[in-house]
Amino acid sequence: MSESNPQVVVVPCSGIGKAFGSVAREAGYELCDELRPDTTRLVALSKLVLGDKEARERVRECPAITIDGCKLMCAASLVKQNGGTIAREVAVLDAFRRHKDLKPEGIAELNAEGKQLARVLAEEIAAVVDDIYGAPHGGNHA
């Protein structure tokens, strides 16, 4: 990877009422804090609601991966509204369909299955980040 490559912007949904939203956020943290800290950067969705200049520039200049917790796809929608280019739209519900044994429950505190689903999802997205960069980079590769 070239050092001049921009980081991949990761935008999880801000879902507050459902466990799938919590999985989206947890997967974002797992990816950006643990798996690919050097090549990813989390951007808060609320900044895109506000139209924050720095956040807008970041999603416009860097490839974005959105992680949404429900079919309304707020994260993907707001990245597009702010002029960003989405490299991959990820839906937690799709991940759950692939891993039916990992049923997330809890909102303030996810259950063990929810945390595991977030971990699995983060690993899948890490592979997408690697594709963007051409090689695994940084952190503890899964």
Added chain:
Amino acid sequence: MPNLPERKVGIIACSGEEIPEGAVTRLAALKVLHELRRGQTVTICLPLFLAGGEGDRAFAKFHPTITVDGCDLKCAAHGTETYSGKPAASIVVSQLAAEHGIDEIGERRCLNLSGQKLVELTAGRLTELVDQILGKKDRSHTGTSVEEPADSNQSGAVGCSCGSKIPVTVLPIAGRPVEVIALPLIFNKVRATHPQMSDAATQDLMDIVKSFNDVPKEAESAWREVIVREFEAHCERERLK
């Protein structure tokens, strides 16, 4: 008898994922919604003001709203005011932390003990504001009333994206398009008690419309004319069903 949606106190957290204070806003909001003022409060995901429909954007016009922000950017407060309605009150967690001498609250993914204390403080402040709003009979910014607290045992305190849609009808009033909140539900309620159009029906109709909508004094007669006409059309449609 058809029920109008219950007006509660709306809590909107920024949930800012980048900073630990964002986690505090989310956890404090959930504590109030699920535990401290269950049944009296409701929430909506902030991004739905942009990504959702007009029913989502009506949220803060319908519910008196408290925003909870993690930092001085105040995304929730500004976003709510811009896209939905002026919040009745707002909290900034970083300011609350400074007032109480709290710093180093842990990481955004995992708050430490100070962070958990800040969650409790924020939830406590939110609860005070909820009680203040519910205790007021008049909303200063709209001139409409806030309903009495709901049954605290009622479940589903968290409306989220799927339970918070408020019907919005756009009507031409005094020569311009105006969003009117909860109109079909108001019509059904008035029709249930007044099967025939009458002065009393008109009075009830306008009283309820004004309790859910900001009707300027100078435009009241224009509102009355349009609302009555729409109500009569609604009754006719119902009769033909």
